[in-house]
Amino acid sequence: MYFRCMLTMQDLNDPQSNPQTLLSCVRVICDASDYYLCVWNSLYPHDAYFDLAMLSKINHEFVAEGKLGLEFKKPKQLLTINTQYVTLLNMFYLEIKDILEGKKVYVETRRVPKLVFSTKAVMNHFDPLAVEFVSVDRFDNRLLNMRNLTTLTMKNCDLPTIPVEIGHLPIEYLDISGSKLPINQDTFWDWMSMTVICGTLATLRINSIGLTRLPFEIMFLKRLETLFATNNKLTYLPKIICELKILRSLFVADNKLVYLPYCLSRLYVSMDISNNLIIGTVSPNDSYLYKYIMELLTIQKIDVKNVVPSLSHLSLYSLMDNCVPFKRQDIPRTLWINLNVMGRCDVCKRWTQPEYCRVGFKYIVIHSILDGDKLGPGQLMTCRNEKNCKRLV
Secondary structure, eight states, X not given: OEEEEEEEEEETTOTTSOOEEEEEEEEEEEETTEEEEEEESSSOTTOEEEEGGGEEEEEOTTGGGXXXXXXXXXXXXXXXXXXXXXXXXXXHHHHHHHHHTTOOOOOOOOOOOSOOOOTTOOTTSOOTXXXXXXXXXXXXXXXXXXXXXXXEEOTTOBOSOOOGGGGGSOOSEEEOTTOBOOSOOTTTTGGGGXXXXXXXXXXXEOOSSOOSSOOGGGGGOTTOOEEEOOSSOOSOOOGGXXXXXXXXXXXXXXXXXXXEEGGGGGSOOEEEOOSSOOOSOOOGGGOHHHHHHHHHHHHTOOOTTTOOOOHHHHHHHHHHHTTOOOOGGGSOGGGHHHHHXXXXXXXXXXXXXXXXXXXXXXXXXXXXXXXXXXXXEEEEEEESOGGGOOOOO
């Protein structure tokens, strides 16, 4: 995880010197078993590294206000971080605290952007060789020619579409928070199925865009490490989120979540789930899978106890197992609903759907960024036919 901040660096060997405050990027990296604080700014264009083993003091009293002080004994410097990203700073502080306590900490491997633009950057400042681009109010087609683009910010923009060609760029960081999306999003997320971005995107920020569910295409982003989806209208997280095997940080605060997928317990994911509806007990009526089954019983009048997978569903499972990204237009429209409810059986790990399995709840350990580890309800899916459902080794 890296984030931007205003960083003041004070040389403690010369208290009378005037410290510099610079717009910077900071992150924690790991080299073998050693952890370092990596700083990038105009003073250190090739990065500066501070050994966390040399950290003598952490001033964390004002983390809630976006301020954190780190005092190193070698080199003898005081680094003061000031940022508006309070949640990120709190996560950053807890990460350092865990490292100092000898805990195993997973840190991101993505590199810091080569350029840090001013917050006043505008679309007219166009450079086809730049690695970062900030849109002011809309999508700019010129950025499709920026073949080195790694950081794209389109906050609070009017986005009737994101061209699928954006998926051909090596973007590692994408932020569309606060943007206005179209009501019909059938093709809006197609860019997620492009091979290049599937292998590069590490951080995705989709805060405050009115999402009622995560797009199924998100499962193709195999390099995704950090996902922000706060302040939306999510009532559930689909099981396909567990296909993101290296996901380490999940921010879903300020939604309407009542439970989490049980499969998340198998991934070491630090989460911010504050201001949701997650409580100790869950009613079946709260489950989106249960509602889906009830709809099938009402409309199609199927017998879920004896139903067997259809050929179309088996073909869809085979497509998913091939791990080849595809656009939803590539499959029959009648199967689109299945993309929102399908997932792997929590026992045998085969693809399945609610009508072919049992749906239940079991407590899981939630690694909360703000509250530490705690128990919460996780939704299970297990094959109805127990004879053919065996745990894979």
